[in-house]
Each structure stands twice: as structure tokens, then as C-alpha cells.
Amino acid sequence: MKRDIIFLRVQGHNMKEEFPSIAKITCPKVKGISPRERLFDLLDTSKDQPVTWVSGPAGSGKTTLVASYLIERKLPCIWYQVDERDEDLASFFYYIGFAAKKAYPHRRKPLPRLTSEYLSGIPTFTQRFFDHLYSWLSPPFFLIFDDYHRVALDSPLHEVLLNAIYNLPEGVKVILISRREPPSVFSRLYAHDQVKWIGWDEIRFTLEESRNLIVSRISTLRSKEGIERLHQIADGWVAGLILISDALRRGIDLQSFEKSSPQEIMNYFGNELFNKTKRELQIFLMRTASLPSMTTKMAHAVSGFPDSGNFLETLTRNNYFMVKHYHTEPVYQYHPLFRNFLITHAKDFFSRKKLTDLYHRAAMLLEESGLLEEAAQIYVDQKNWEGLILLTMKHAPFLIDQGRNQTLEKWLISIPQSLFEHHPWLLYWLGTCRFPYDLSSSQNYLKKAYATFRKEEDIEGTFLSWSGIVDGIAFSHNDLYRLDHWIRTLEDLMNEIKEFPSQEIGARVASSMVSAMALRWPHHPGFYKWAEKSLAITEPPQMVNIRAWLLFNLFLREFAMGEFEKGASIHNQLSPLTKSREVSPFIKMIGKLTDAIYYQVTGAHEKCIEAVSEGMELSRTTGIHILDQPFLVHALLSGINVNDLETAREFFNKLGSSLNLPPSSSDLLDLRNRYIYHFSSARYALVSENLGQFNHHMALAFKYGDEMGSPVFQGGDHLLNAVALHRFGKNKEAMEELEKGSLIAQATQSKLRLFNSL
Structure with a gap:
């Protein structure tokens, strides 16, 4: 997730x-x-x-x-x-x-x-x-x-x-x-x-292959000794055979190439080509070498020569290290050795200003042609940070949408720190890039971006960075207490700004707020106001994924609060959405998890196991494993609910094998998964009447539950502990735990927890 x-x-x-x-x-x-x-x-x-x-x-x-x-x-x-x-x-x-x-x-x-x-x-x-x-x-x-x-x-x-x-x-x-x-x-x-x-x-070319190539390029060279000598100098290297043959045709002595390296031969050829060709062709070659590949139109635009098509065809026809590709129109590409020579020569030939203008024009042509990474590389090589920043700002949403976080991050970290640190959008995009890999770093950059956006009164950036911060906290389930500050922050923002700058931003922010409130303030009087706002914003068909995610969070909140009729209604709304062909694989899995939770709570054991099996199969075939633990725990709990301890044991063992041992700081969901494991292990130990195992797992469930900071989970921990203490004859301690659970139930106004506290 x-x-x-x-x-x-x-x-x-x-x-x-x-x-x-x-x-x-x-x-x-x-x-x-x-x-x-x-x-x-x-x-x-x-x-x-x-x-x-x-x-x-x-x-x-x-x-x-x-x-x-x-x-x-x-x-x-x-x-x-x-x-x-x-x-x-x-x-x-x-x-x-x-x-x-x-x-x-x-x-x-x-x-x-x-x-x-x-x-x-x-x-x-x-x-x-x-x-x-x-x-x-x-x-x-x-x-x-x-x-x-x-x-x-x-x-x-x-x-x-x-x-x-x-x-x-x-x-x-x-x-x-x-x-x-x-x-x-x-x-x-x-x-x-x-x-x-x-x-x-x-x-490498054999002597016979070299002879055929040489004769095809120099019809006058027929002597066996001359051909053998040329073959020996080139050592079967076809590029050398072509270059030396053409040099001989121009009247250059073969002795000039004795003991020359491939790059030296290429440089010699390049200089000879330059010295023996018209100035306009020299300029054309150096200008077009700024492009890694080109159409005739691009060559014309970067070189300024209307006859670019004829130049390119002549180079291709004469095998002057120009490769031609063809799709809807011809695309030309210099051989790397030849292009390196041309780029080096251009540095000496053009003034610094003309060279800068040339590469800026080349990068813009590449961007217009949709070749974003080629354009970015030119900006980096030329240290044209303004160009790279503009390119990044324009295309960052697209790259993130495609999952190409590493490509975008590579561009961002190329920009000098002195420019980067004072540009809130660059901070925002780096924080967004790092979300899947380094949540701590992501949070730091998003917070810096938020502070600068607020200072500059950039409303779009303020809302998006707020959403990124809240999503990071909610996703990790680590120290959810931090959400209190950000919930209040958004409430203050909305009092000041009143409305969102766009529907998409509104959908993201409302989704984040609903998730944050469900985790920390499920009883907040403004919860349903935000829920209604988010559902209204996400009605358009193109927002089907985010709407399904919102409904899932609402479903979880209603079941946690004991509002089972509302939860069932949301389940009925969500189910057809998650079966749509338009939703992502992750949302299809969310649909199966919703089914599993619903059937586990309502006692439909066989349907729960079926939903879990289908969800785990989706996990296997898609490679998305972030819902494995929730699937397994609901199968385990369903088995306990109906006293099917054989099924409960099967899924208990699977849940244990899915856990990182030892704890992994690189797994963003490690804390959530540990809490799930130890809470469900305590439940399993309780039905197995194993006091020692129950105490061990319950203590760790308390530990991880407190680190997470979700009152719904914390209340459930105390109530489960109260049941266990009573069953093991420790009634005084059980009453103390029941009182703790009851206080949390009253604070959250959860009908489910209040009922459990009776």
C-alpha cells in the first residue's frame, strides 16, 4: 500500500x-x-x-x-x-x-x-x-x-x-x-x-570477409599483400576496415594507421572527414550530434539546414556510422564512437554560449517528441538546472503515475542543494518519490515542502504536502498520535481557505482526512461531514479507485464502531466497484478483504475462508503482498469464532511464517504486521488455554498497539486481556483491564467496545 x-x-x-x-x-x-x-x-x-x-x-x-x-x-x-x-x-x-x-x-x-x-x-x-x-x-x-x-x-x-x-x-x-x-x-x-x-x-572478420568488404569500397585495391596488410592492421575490426578503406580511397597512406587504437582510428577518420568535407556538413554533424537520435524534422530544427534529410541519407548510404530505424518515419542514430568524436569536436568549435543554446534547443526538441529522459540527461550534462527544474515540474505527476519514482528521484538529486532546498515543489516531489523506499526521509521532505508552501501561500502545494504527510503516518501505523496535529491543521486550513483548488486535490485531501480520523478520532463530530464531502468529490467514473478506497475506510470505521447496518450498506456499495474492470489489482484485493472482514464478523465462516483464499491468490498472481497479514488474521479469527480450531491453526502457522524475523526497519508495515500477529496469537493462545503463551503475546500486542496509537486497537487489547484474566481466575486484574477498555470505548463512542465492556 x-x-x-x-x-x-x-x-x-x-x-x-x-x-x-x-x-x-x-x-x-x-x-x-x-x-x-x-x-x-x-x-x-x-x-x-x-x-x-x-x-x-x-x-x-x-x-x-x-x-x-x-x-x-x-x-x-x-x-x-x-x-x-x-x-x-x-x-x-x-x-x-x-x-x-x-x-x-x-x-x-x-x-x-x-x-x-x-x-x-x-x-x-x-x-x-x-x-x-x-x-x-x-x-x-x-x-x-x-x-x-x-x-x-x-x-x-x-x-x-x-x-x-x-x-x-x-x-x-x-x-x-x-x-x-x-x-x-x-x-x-x-x-x-x-x-x-x-x-x-x-x-571479427576473417581474411576472406575483409577482402570482400575492402573490394566493395576500394575497387582499385586488388593486391593480395595490400588487402592482407589492411586486414592485419584492423585485426578483423569492421569499423576499422571501413574507416581505413575510405581513408585509402582519399589518398592517405596505409602506414598512417600502423599500431593505432580503435578510438585513434575513429578520431583520425573524423578529422579527415572534417578536413575534406564542406563547412556546412561539418556544422550539421556537430549540431545534430547533440541529439541521441533524430528524425529529419528534428535534425532540421537543431541544425538549421533545410537539406538535413539529404545529409542524413548520404551518411547512411555511405555507411558513415549512421544507423537508420524506420517506424512511421525514418529515425537516425550516430554510432557511439562517431558521436563521441563529434561532441568532443563541437566543444572546441563552438563558443560556450552557442554550445549552451544548441543543447538547450536539443533538449526542448526531445521533450516535445516525448523523449523525457534524453532531455533530462542533456540538462544534467550541461548543468542547465533551470531547464531540468522546468522539465521535472512539468512531468513529475506523469512519472509518479507510472511508478517511475527512481527516474524522477535521479533527476531531483542531480539538482544542486542550494537550488533544491528553497524550491518547495522539488522538496514535495522528492518526498513523494521516496515514499515506497524511505518513509522517514519522505516525511522530512514533505514537512519542509509544507512549511515553505504555507509561507509562500501556495494553496495547491499546501494541500498536497499535507496529504502526503498524513498518508505516510497512516500507512506506517507508527505513532498515529502525530495525526492529531495534522487533523487540527487541516481544520484550521479549511476555516481559512474554504474550498479546494481542484477536484483531484480535494479527493486526495478528503481521502487522507477520512483515513486519519478513522484511525485516531473515529468519534469526531465532523467525521461524516468529511465522509460525505469525499464521496461527493469522487463520484466521477475516473475516480473509481479512490472512491473504492474511501468506502473501504468507511467500512472499517463503521464495523470498529459497531455500526453494523451502516457497514453492511457500505459493503454493498463497495462490492460492485471492486469487481469493475476499471479498478487496479490492489482495489480488487481490497474488495476481497472487505468480504473477508464482513463474513468473519457476521459468522459466515465458509464465505470468509473463500474470500481469503481468493484474496491470497490475487496476492500470489500480482505480487502485491501488503494485504497478506490482514487476510490471514481474519481467516484465523473466523476459525476461532466458530470453534474450527484446525482451520485457525492452519492460518496461525501461515501468519507466523509471514512475519519478518528479526524486525525489519525497511518494511514500512512491520509494526502493523507485528501487532496483528501478536494480537491474533493471544486470541489463539486463549482458546488453547495456554496462559504462558497468552501473556507473552498479549504483552507484545500492548507494546505494538501503544506504539501505533490507534484507540480502537488499544481498547480491544484491554478487553481481550480482561476476558483472559477472568478465564484464568484473576478477577481483580480482569476488572482493572475492563475499566481501561471501557474508558477507551466511552471516549471513542464505539458501540462495539461499549457492548464488549458490559
């Missing part, structure tokens, strides 16, 4: 969809390339293994080899160019979902996205995602992951792909293209002979 679950992403916002670069999700077009049958045969034989690893240095022809193989053999594929953005797994799944949609545009239902409710079950989500994807594919089919060397050695992406590979259906193969050897995490695949490795020794 992460941050976006608590305020339940309001659907239908107006943010523009971000689209990955076509170069990232499209197989490169290769023309004029002689088929490398020797390597094609190796790739053919690798079909007996699910994974093929193709590795070699930059410019060795790895990508061209795989692309030409797929074209020659007429094999369908999803092509995915890996880069640093994929360190954020939510971004990886988001982009590869686009790649799949591009390959199968007729599929109407999109692949699932890794939003934060799934973060506790990445392996389960991965299996679900790829099972869904594999159901689209018709063998033979290939999944290509190009530039895999750009994945850090400690990246969680390796485990994601391993899980995907373990579940590959028959006839679906994976090819990974990299400049490096396979990382050690892939050793499990090697141990079971699941990988075919085509390395540099196989990739």
Missing part, C-alpha cells in the same frame, strides 16, 4: 504520454551488407539454447550481424536497445511494453506497468508481465536486447531478465548484444548449458 495506493492515482489526468525513442524499440535497417553466412550458421545452431550472447568491441558489427540475420532468415522479433534508463525497473517495463505494442498494435489490452504496489514482489510481477507478453508471441520469435553492456553489474535488471528467460516458451529465443562478457549472474544459465556465446573470436 505505497504512496500512490493510499491516494490511489486519480485516472484521466492531462499529462502527455511519454514515448520511447523509436531507435530504442526498433530493429536497425541494414542495406548493402553482405550476409555473414559463417555467423548465420552459428546463430542457427544456437536455436537449441534459449539464450545467445553476442559480444565484441564497439564497431565490431554485432548489431548489424543480428539485425541482418533476422532480416535474412525472415524472423520476427521485438528489438530493445538497453540503456541507463532501464536501471529504473518501472521504466524498463514501461518501455518494453511500448516495444511489444509496436510489434503487436492490434493488442488492445496493454501489458501491466510496475507501479509501486508491486515493488514487494518484483519476481512475481516479472513472471506475470512476461507470461502476458509471451501469450502474444507466435514461435519462432526473438527478443533482442542490444547494448546490454550499459547495464551496471549490480543492476536488478539482470535478475528480471533471468526470470524472463527461465519462463521462455518453446520457440522463443533471447539474444543479448554487449561489448562485455556475460556477467556472473548469468552463470546459472551456463551451468545448465542454456547459453550460446558468440564472442570476439567469432565476430
